[in-house]
Amino acid sequence: MPEATAPAPGKKPIVPFLALPSDPGEKPYLTGSRCTNCGASYLGTRMACSKCFSTEAMEPVKLSDRGELHVFSIVHQSAPGVPTPYVAAIVDLPEGVSVRCNIAGVGADPKDLKFGMPVQMVTEAIRKDRDGNDVIAFSFKPV
Amino acid sequence: MREVAVVGVAMIKFGRYPEKTVPELAGQAALLALKDAGMDMKDIELLASGNLYQSNAMVGQRILQTIGQTGIPVINVANACATGSTAFREAYFAVASGAYDTAIAIGSEQMGKMGLLGAGGGGGSDPAYSTEGVLGSGLMPAVFGMAGVEHMRKYGTTAEQFAKVSVKNHKHSMHNPYSQYQTEVGLEDVMNARVVSWPNTLYMCCPTGDGAAAAVLCSMEKARQYTTKPIRVGASVLTSDPWTQRDLTMPDINTLTRNASREAYETAGLGPEDIDLIELHDCFATAELLHYENLGICGEGEAGRMIDEGATYVGGKIPVNASGGLLSKGHPLGATGVANVCEVVWHLRGEAGNRQVEGAKVGLAHVIGLGSACTIQILEKV
Ligand SMILES: [Zn+2]
Numbered sequence: 001m002p003e004a005t006a007p008a009p010g011k012k013p014i015v016p017f018l019a020l021p022s023d024p025g026e027k028p029y030l031t032g033s034r035c036t037n038c039g040a041s042y043l044g045t046r047m048a049c050s051k052c053f054s055t056e057a058m059e060p061v062k063l064s065d066r067g068e069l070h071v072f073s074i075v076h077q078s079a080p081g082v083p084t085p086y087v088a089a090i091v092d093l094p095e096g097v098s099v100r101c102n103i104a105g106v107g108a109d110p111k112d113l114k115f116g117m118p119v120q121m122v123t124e125a126i127r128k129d130r131d132g133n134d135v136i137a138f139s140f141k142p143v
Numbered sequence: 144m145r146e147v148a149v150v151g152v153a154m155i156k157f158g159r160y161p162e163k164t165v166p167e168l169a170g171q172a173a174l175l176a177l178k179d180a181g182m183d184m185k186d187i188e189l190l191a192s193g194n195l196y197q198s199n200a201m202v203g204q205r206i207l208q209t210i211g212q213t214g215i216p217v218i219n220v221a222n223a224c225a226t227g228s229t230a231f232r233e234a235y236f237a238v239a240s241g242a243y244d245t246a247i248a249i250g251s252e253q254m255g256k257m258g259l260l261g262a263g264g265g266g267g268s269d270p271a272y273s274t275e276g277v278l279g280s281g282l283m284p285a286v287f288g289m290a291g292v293e294h295m296r297k298y299g300t301t302a303e304q305f306a307k308v309s310v311k312n313h314k315h316s317m318h319n320p321y322s323q324y325q326t327e328v329g330l331e332d333v334m335n336a337r338v339v340s341w342p343n344t345l346y347m348c349c350p351t352g353d354g355a356a357a358a359v360l361c362s363m364e365k366a367r368q369y370t371t372k373p374i375r376v377g378a379s380v381l382t383s384d385p386w387t388q389r390d391l392t393m394p395d396i397n398t399l400t401r402n403a404s405r406e407a408y409e410t411a412g413l414g415p416e417d418i419d420l421i422e423l424h425d426c427f428a429t430a431e432l433l434h435y436e437n438l439g440i441c442g443e444g445e446a447g448r449m450i451d452e453g454a455t456y457v458g459g460k461i462p463v464n465a466s467g468g469l470l471s472k473g474h475p476l477g478a479t480g481v482a483n484v485c486e487v488v489w490h491l492r493g494e495a496g497n498r499q500v501e502g503a504k505v506g507l508a509h510v511i512g513l514g515s516a517c518t519i520q521i522l523e524k525v
Pocket of ligand 1: 040054
């Protein structure tokens with residue numbers, strides 16, 4: 001089973017469940033865990049299964065970089081410093097995991113979005129952190 | 144468990160009181176509720192105090208330092224938007240258990256203008272790792288926007304139908320002197336207003352503000368000593384979010400409300416058809432339609448039609464948010480869940496003035512706090 005490898009020097013993921021493989025030939029991916037008792041899947045790691053309460057070790061899962069748009073909202077007003085408008089969304093991945101993300105590559109207009117439309121994960125460096133590392137974030141864009 | 148009655152209620156008009164302290168706002172509501180009950184502080188055996196923003200600051204004790212230090216047990220409660228209603232439930236169980244004969248629940252909050260967009264979310268100490276606006280949004284306007292969009296996806300509900308909720312609740316607010324805003328708005332005004340988080344526009348989002356409300360509870364045996372109009376607590380239910388497929392990513396506001404309403408109806412021994420009025424948690428207009436179905440007052444996918452038909456106006460089949468709802472009345476977090484008990488009690492007593500739901504015998508007060516907590520109180524005229 002794949003495990004999140006250490007991030008490449010100078011790059012750090014915005015959240016722990018975004019894996020940044022050090023091999024430049026390997027694309028970044030999201031990591032999840034699957035309950036070995038009931039099969040419920042989660043983003044990132046967990047202490048126990050919140051569906052069946054099993055405390056058996058969870059199976060790490062490398063999540064697909066393709067999914068479907070479940071729902072969205074067009075955010076026009078946000079916290080100070082957050083650029084608007086943008087498309088906030090929930091994307092469903094085939095492993096049964098949902099991801100909260102921005103949808104990139106579309107207008108901030110409900111007409112540009114279709115329920116169930118296929119989307120693909122992309123990553124980019126969005127900021128520098130205090131130690132000078134590039135902070136890598138992900139978003140999804142229509143395929 | 145023994146029967147419990149609400150024997151006194153009060154709230155102050157929600158709004159902005161920058162010159163007052165939280166204990167002053169809360170103390171004012173508490174004294175009014177005690178007066179309404181014909182009691183004073185020495186009659187009260189327990190205080191449950193709900194306040195979110197000052198949850199580490201012993202608000203309940205500070206209220207008593209303002210209105211009367213009798214040495215009674217004080218429970219300070221924080222439970223997001225369900226803070227006040229959870230305090231009410233603590234007071235209810237204190238009396239229902241038989242341990243105390245009387246209790247007061249006080250909800251208070253001073254939000255100023257920071258409110259719902261004040262928190263950035265995530266990131267720990269280095270803001271470079273803040274996820275807000277980068278990995279979607281965890282702020283309430285987007286969360287409830289997406290919840291509404293999910294209803295659109297499932298049932299074809301339209302942005303206009305959600306907007307109609309705002310028109311209704313603003314219309315109701317015109318008759319509520321306790322409402323932070325008393326402004327009528329037309330459908331065009333709502334639809335054309337600045338978008339906050341689509342489909343919710345400015346008028347479809349509750350304002351932030353300050354406020355306080357209080358309710359005095361008493362065992363039913365002793366209630367008649369204080370009032371000729373005791374209101375029975377038929378059910379007081381609290382649920383949290385159970386596992387559902389997307390809940391950890393996209394808060395599921397539906398399942399815990401459905402669990403709470405099922406339990407509340409069962410406990411009270413009645414069903415949605417027996418309810419004469421509802422105060423529900425319309426923090427955003429989208430939420431109200433979802434809760435019509437969650438509370439069982441219409442079938443699955445019928446909420447849009449229900450608002451189209453005007454069934455939830457005062458005078459309609461089942462009036463919802465006669466107070467003006469959170470959209471108009473305001474939503475000082477800790478005060479909200481006690482204030483909606485006040486509203487229902489006033490209707491059941493026939494004291495709701497021009498917004499009175501005629502002949503109301505049973506009312507339901509619902510609150511949801513994201514994270515998540517849901518409370519439902521069923522109140523009955525005796
Ligand atoms: Zn499991």
